[in-house]
């Protein structure tokens with residue numbers, strides 16, 4: 001280090017050259033003077049020069065390389081690289097420092113001067129070199145300053161650019177945030193997009209499906225439109241057909257109505273021809289024993305209208321043979337013991353039809369106790385065993401329904417009354433037994449017969465009537481236990497008031513169907529009956545006798561008909577006589593001991609059968 005500091009890179013004057021320059025006398029003097037000072041402090045004089053041109057300074061200015069290369073400093077810096085220029089400077093320095101120069105003895109002034117001159121020359125050379133170097137350095141400084149200015153400019157530019165870049169960077173940072181946000185949004189949107197894509201796919205699938213369905217529907221629509229047109233055409237045809245049919249129906253209705261009226265007329269004519277009062281005889285089967293044991297009642301196989309009662313009378317004296325007595329009877333119809341309820345009803349169903357046609361109809365069963373009156377009129381619980389009343393009710397409601405098609409509307413009112421000892425009892429009564437009201441038969445101004453306080457029950461169907469019949473039977477059985485079974489000794493009268501209206505034709509009809517189970521007709525010897533029994537029998541006989549009288553009076557067309565003689569005839573007033581059709585069942589018990597009663601019943605029935613009552617006319621308005 002010291003070596004470097006002490007050695008100058010400046011070119012050192014060679015001794016030869018010092019000699020050459022020594023010819024310049026003016027320059028040698030100051031050189032000699034200066035030599036002393038050089039001797040005094042030779043290293044200090046070179047140090048500044050070495051510090052002025054630091055060997056590495058130009059190299060330190062590295063950036064920008066482009067700007068450095070052309071400067072003079074580079075040239076100065078390169079100087080050490082030359083090498084050969086350094087050697088003279090070192091030699092001069094050595095010389096100046098007295099190195100390599102042998103110390104001259106005091107007397108060798110010449111030598112000393114020569115050394116001094118060499119030193120001066122060396123210094124001058126150094127000065128030149130320094131000046132040159134200085135110029136170079138100045139030039140380098142200028143260039144460096146210029147370069148610095150350029151760099152500063154450039155730096156400014158760069159700073160400005162840096163600012164711009166920073167600004168841009170800041171902006172970019174915002175943009176980055178935006179970008180991040182955008183990226184997040186994009187991710188979200190991507191997800192949404194993927195979802196939407198899926199949905200889109202689904203929707204597309206749905207659309208395809210719907211389109212396919214639409215095509216199907218359109219096809220169906222086209223087919224249905226075609227069908228509709230066909231239907232419309234056929235509807236028109238049908239409407240035309242319906243109009244024609246309606247006209248036909250109206251015409252046929254008219255014809256039907258006329259036919260119905262004609263039928264009623266003819267039906268009535270037939271009934272009249274058959275007789276407005278008819279008598280059917282019915283023989284009850286034996287309840288015990290063999291039917292073939294019944295010998296006294298003969299029913300001819302070929303004639304269902306005849307009956308013979310036969311009896312062998314023993315000779316009182318025993319001298320004459322027993323006499324055979326026969327009693328022949330003829331009625332509208334005779335039913336043997338094997339006749340079913342259905343067969344019996346078939347014969348009277350035409351009469352029941354007359355009731356719907358507006359004719360009063362009365363059907364009663366006459367006969368001794370136990371001869372089968374109640375069985376004939378009411379029958380048993382099973383449908384096969386149904387008697388006249390339930391079958392008549394069934395037929396009435398069935399026919400009424402059928403007649404609805406011809407515009408007929410019917411209403412029905414039922415009542416059920418019992419006559420015991422000339423006292424009326426309401427069999428449809430549902431109040432307290434001790435509060436039973438009294439009843440009176442009244443005749444209204446329109447000749448209608450009504451019973452006061454009697455239950456007149458509107459009925460709409462068969463079942464309702466059956467319920468009423470059951471109620472009546474209950475009432476009768478209650479009376480039976482309380483009053484020593486008077487049912488056989490009382491008349492029961494079931495009455496169905498029928499009102500029909502054909503609003504299309506403004507036609508109305510009104511009639512009464514009376515179905516009567518009479519009290520037992522057996523005659524009891526006056527001597528054998530006493531008290532209440534005698535009173536009962538008197539009442540029964542009286543009413544039955546009056547019934548016969550009334551029928552006979554009607555047959556004889558008498559001016560006065562004694563209806564009021566008994567409650568029974570008074571109640572049945574409208575069902576007997578000119579405006580009605582009457583059917584009487586005479587019931588016969590097959591037991592031989594009943595022969596007498598049977599004979600009496602048949603005689604009574606024969607009298608009735610002989611009657612021809614008026615000409616029935618329908619109650620039409």
Ligand SMILES: Nc1ncnc2c1ncn2[C@@H]1O[C@H](COP(=O)(O)OP(=O)(O)OP(=O)(O)O)[C@@H](O)[C@H]1O
Pocket residue numbers: 283284285287337367368369370371372373374375376487488489518519520587
């Ligand atoms: N045609 C018949 N076939 C079968 N059984 C019958 C027939 N007629 C009546 N009977 C039976 O004979 C019995 C007496 O008949 P029913 O009660 O009808 O007589 P009735 O004349 O009404 O007697 P009453 O005057 O006492 O009321 C009953 O058990 C009944 O079931």
